[in-house]
Amino acid sequence: MSSVSGIRLPGLATGMDTEAMVKEMLTGEQNKIDKVKQKEQTVKWQQEIYREVIKDINGFQDKYFSLSSKNSILNSSAWNTLTVNSSNSNIITATGTAGANSVNYKFEIGKLAQPARATSSVEISNGSKTSLKELGLPSEGKFKIELGTDEKGETIYSKEITIMSEATYKKGNGDAIINPEGGFKDEDGNKVDENGFLLDEKNEKIVEFEADTIDSLVKKINDVSEGKVKASYSDMTGKFTIESSKTGASSGFKIVGTDGNDSDVLDFLGLQGNSKSNKFMGSNAEIKVESKDGSFSKVLNEEINSFTIDGIKYDIHAVGTSEITSKQDVQPVIDNMKSFVEDYNKIIDKMYDMITQKQNRDYPPLTEAQKKDMSKEEIESWEKKAKVGLLRNDSEMRRFMDDMQKAIFGDNMSILNETGLTSHEDYTKKGQIALDEDKFRKALESDTDKVYEMFAKDSSSVMESMKSTMNKYVGGSSSVFAKKAGLEKTASAANNFYSEQLKRQAETIKMLQRKMSNKENDLYKKFGSLEASMNKLNSQMNYFAQM
Known part of the structure; x- marks a missing residue:
């Protein structure tokens, strides 16, 4: 093809298929590109x-x-060769682990392990939106929750919690100053009342902290207890509850003041539960175990409702009686x-x-x-x-x-x-x-x-x-x-x-394609010049033919 104003045209003057000729002349370059692309693939x-x-x-x-x-x-239960059965899975279930002993016992569940729990006894008439003032909080109160002890035996406390019966309002900067345009302003020019409290566009005091409700009390306790206790409110029962995350007699919590001593700050809720010396306590599960023939009898006191004995993991679900038996099955x-x-x-x-x-x-x-x-x-x-x-x-x-x-x-x-x-x-x-x-x-x-x-x-x-x-x-x-x-x-x-190889091959392909493109353009320029020369020659021949 010849090139006219950047547009490639077939060889009209020469009668040659320039496109096919250029393609043939570029075969070597195309083969190089194909080989690198094959390696890339x-x-x-x-x-x-x-x-x-x-x-x-x-x-x-x-x-x-x-x-x-x-x-x-890798799980020990994958190597359990005992099939363990419960006569009443609503009461107790059991599974074996590797090396578990055979069992054939009667279990009498007298009591499940319970968490430490404190429940309100006062009437909460407006649900979780009920204000603490309405329930009897007289003013501002500060307290912490004693959560137990750490590995060193030192007492663990939650962060300090502050609850308020009244809302608090934002104060302006400095004393209230009479505003020549009316009202008062603070030293920064903000609108305030005569007592220096900031006012909004409706001339109402701007709230800094809202008065607390059951909802906000629940949130404040849960935000600082690190999951060791959980506060909640039930719309069904109308009760506010604080409950430990763990069960058993060793679990417990106490409401204390900022100094760590006993506090009455939440007494207005009438909190009730299993308590000793103002500390709310959990309780152990009580389980009586007997062999079928009566030759063995034992009472278990377990901190949690899931425990392992002799390679058998037991889960108790309710009070009642059930038999647990096993047989070996290696399949x-x-x-x-x-x-x-x-x-x-x-x-x-x-x-x-x-x-x-x-x-x-x-x-x-x-x-x-x-x-x-x-x-x-x-x-x-x-x-x-x-x-x-x-x-x-x-x-x-x-x-x-x-x-x-x-x-x-x-x-x-x-x-x-x-x-x-x-x-x-x-x-x-x-x-x-x-x-x-x-x-x-x-x-x-x-x-x-x-x-x-x-x-x-x-x-x-x-x-x-x-x-x-x-x-x-x-x-x-x-x-x-x-x-x-x-x-x-x-x-x-x-x-x-x-990926590094692919990057290098992609760069090589681009380089070879640029070279091929440059050669292709050079070839078309040469064919274009030839086409122009042939056009000139044809014009001259036509001129002489007309003489």
């Missing part, structure tokens, strides 16, 4: 594959290493371990394929020109083959597999083998583990607590070691895989090995 795929692996490992950790997961293998533990092994092996199998598969050099990433001649299905099939072997012999993934083997077996190979956990015997399943169900079952039936101690009890256990090793590779923006491919929603997402 390869790196994108490598990063995507890596991030899929990271996602798989994180999913595995969330499923088995999170204590809140129903499949958690749920076996099933969860089987699932754990299968899911772990899927990750390792996937990684082993990635680092051992050979790359097919006949299937490089497609160029845009190649894609135009292919269907969507053909492109997908090609790219599936092109992605194979991109992480062959990846050193980080190989180290991960090796480190996981050390984390699992370490110096415990023989002990773990006795419990049924071994390295997979199939050489094509490198890095995978195998579970002998019969051995594992016998180990659980023989000594569940010993198995739990080996697998998951503390930081030296197999599972904790696996978790720690996985965290080393995917546990944050500074982990091994994050530095390689980046973790989404962290600083490493854009700051990693592959």
Whole structure:
């Protein structure tokens, strides 16, 4: 094409297809760009594959290493081999933990553990908006709440609370001065009354602090008690209540003055409750436990309504009688371990394929020109083959597999083998583990607590070691895989090995495209000059032909 006023036109004078000729002349430059784009696409795929692996490992950790997961293998209840039943779950329920003893008892709940509680006895006629003055607060009152003692035995107090029966008003700066224009003003010129209180546009005193109500009393107590006590008002009962967050005889609180001595500042509410020496006290749960044959009987006094004895966690819900029985059932533990092994092996199998598969050099990433001649299905099939072997012999993934083997077996190979956990015997399943169900079952039936101690009890256990090793590779923006491919929603997402490569390749592509564009413009200028010369020559020939 020739160029006229910046618009490229076909070679009308020369009869040449200048556009096709320029495109042909730029083939070398386009090939250079395509090669860098293919390399760029390869790196994108490598990063995507890596991030899929990271996602798989994180999913595995969330499923088995999170204590809140129903499949958690770190939770002691995951190693419980006792099925515990209650004859009346409305009264009491129980669950076993690892190493729990068998139970067969009758429980008689005489009393639930209660928090310390103080409840108003006066009539609160207007609900939570009732003013404290209306209830009998004579004037301003200051108090604190004694909340218990700390680890050193020193008394803990809330911050000071001030309550007022009357609103207070804002004072102006200095004395009231007669205003020549009428009324009074302060030294700053603000409108005040004769007593120096600031006035608003309606000549009403500006409130600094409102008179307190039940609502504001509740808020003030809750704001300073650090969650150790809670104040509330019930529209249903019409009662104001202060209640400790903990239950049991050791829980309690007291209303005291700013000096720490007993205070009567809230007496106008008529607070009532289980109290001793003006201190409101909680109470323990009372539970009578008997064996079925009557050979054993004991009364439990528990501070809270959820407690653990002999590996059994009990939760009491109401007063009454219920029987708690148990039987050994190791199958749920076996099933969860089987699932754990299968899911772990899927990750390792996937990684082993990635680092051992050979790359097919006949299937490089497609160029845009190649894609135009292919269907969507053909492109997908090609790219599936092109992605194979991109992480062959990846050193980080190989180290991960090796480190996981050390984390699992370490110096415990023989002990773990006795419990049924071994390295997979199939050489094509490198890095995978195998579970002998019969051995594992016998180990659980023989000594569940010993198995739990080996697998998951503390930081030296197999599972904790696996978790720690996985965290080393995917546990944050500074982990091994994050530095390689980046973790989404962290600083490493854009700051990693592959992303840095992609940035350099993008810069190279821009540089090559600029060079190609400059060469293309030069070629069109030359063809434009040729076109102009041919036009001039044709004009001259036409002139001579007419002579």
